[in-house]
Amino acid sequence: MKRLLDKIFKRKPAAPSRAVTLPLGDADSLAPASRGSGFYHLISGSSLDAGRRRDNNEDALLCINVALGAEQAAQPLGLYAIADGMGGHRNGELASEAAVRAWGSALLGKLYKLLFGPNPQPAEESLRELMEAAVGEAHRAVTKSAPGGGCTLTAALVVGNQMVVAHLGDSRAYAVHRDGRMQQLTRDHTLVQRLQEMGQLSAEEAASHPQKSVLYRALGQGGAAQPEIFISSLPNPGSLLLCSDGLWGVVSDDEIQRIVNSTDSPHLACQKLVQAANHAGGPDNISVILVRATA
Numbered sequence: 001m002k003r004l005l006d007k008i009f010k011r012k013p014a015a016p017s018r019a020v021t022l023p024l025g026d027a028d029s030l031a032p033a034s035r036g037s038g039f040y041h042l043i044s045g046s047s048l049d050a051g052r053r054r055d056n057n058e059d060a061l062l063c064i065n066v067a068l069g070a071e072q073a074a075q076p077l078g079l080y081a082i083a084d085g086m087g088g089h090r091n092g093e094l095a096s097e098a099a100v101r102a103w104g105s106a107l108l109g110k111l112y113k114l115l116f117g118p119n120p121q122p123a124e125e126s127l128r129e130l131m132e133a134a135v136g137e138a139h140r141a142v143t144k145s146a147p148g149g150g151c152t153l154t155a156a157l158v159v160g161n162q163m164v165v166a167h168l169g170d171s172r173a174y175a176v177h178r179d180g181r182m183q184q185l186t187r188d189h190t191l192v193q194r195l196q197e198m199g200q201l202s203a204e205e206a207a208s209h210p211q212k213s214v215l216y217r218a219l220g221q222g223g224a225a226q227p228e229i230f231i232s233s234l235p236n237p238g239s240l241l242l243c244s245d246g247l248w249g250v251v252s253d254d255e256i257q258r259i260v261n262s263t264d265s266p267h268l269a270c271q272k273l274v275q276a277a278n279h280a281g282g283p284d285n286i287s288v289i290l291v292r293a294t295a
Contacts, residue, residue, distance in 0.1 A: 008228075034096065040236075042076040042158060043068055043265030046292045047274045051191050052201035052282030058085030058151075059244050059287035062104045069261055077111070078129070079104055081155035082171050082287045083138075084244040086218060091149030095142045099151050099219050100192040102141035106134035107157060113269070128229055131157060131164045131178065135227045142220030150220035152187060161236050169218045171244045171287075174256075175235040182257040189217035213245070220292045235291045239266070246286035266290040 042065045050057040062081040082194055083099040085092025110130050110281060138153060152169025165173050167186040170193075175183040187193065191205040191214040206212060239260055247256070255276060263269035270288040277286045 047270035059285040060093035062100040078158040086150040091146035095146035095149035095151040098141040098145040103138040106137040139225035174241040177238040204251040242289040246284035250280040
């Protein structure tokens with residue numbers, strides 16, 4: 001099993017990927033999935049809420065933990081995704097549900113043959129390629145199931161102590177470290193974020209801009225999906241947090257990391273984060289996933 005997982009992580013794509021890949025620093029370089037100190041497994045929690053000002057919930061999420069192998073030889077595997085139906089577009093609710101279902105189904109179908117079968121075969125695709133293909137399936141599912149609709153997608157595949165993250169839109173992935181640092185791992189695909197990067201808007205101007213929620217990348221909006229994909233180590237000690245803008249748009253980073261690091265149960269932490277967003281007015285749907293590695 002270890003040799004197979006090593007092949008999956010180490011194999012380079014046969015051809016350049018269409019995905020836009022964020023540059024990796026030294027700390028983010030690939031390592032075998034089994035590298036780490038001692039046996040551990042993944043624990044996660046999730047919470048989904050319509051908020052206080054919406055009648056329907058256009059967010060959807062997927063949260064799956066699996067252990068591969070037995071006892072000390074087991075490898076943790078997790079699939080986590082959040083999709084936020086685009087406001088102002090019809091079928092936003094259908095779009096987000098179609099996205100997470102198609103993404104999860106595409107990855108599980110490939111991973112089952114590679115990792116769960118009685119005679120595992122060498123990977124024909126790298127995990128980066130598998131992630132890109134799964135996002136493509138999600139994009140096609142949204143286009144078919146919710147014509148005229150669209151959604152964000154922030155998704156993570158965790159194998160061993162490595163994670164592959166794909167992202168389109170303005171849902172976010174964070175690394176929440178035990179020392180109080182909270183690192184945003186994804187970049188918002190919004191008009192105002194792009195204007196900030198070009199030096200045409202300040203952070204203060206962007207926060208109150210009337211078009212701050214306008215996306216230039218999303219699923220279901222024509223053409224090919226263009227996710228940003230990167231590979232890194234799972235925060236340990238710490239947590240991986242996925243969330244929609246219903247959380248990060250109204251709750252400060254300091255408050256988010258305080259709740260995450262002061263709450264032992266990931267599920268309870270997610271519930272507290274939703275409560276904090278609703279206490280701040282709950283203007284949008286709220287979806288949260290929290291993942292930790294534990295001995």
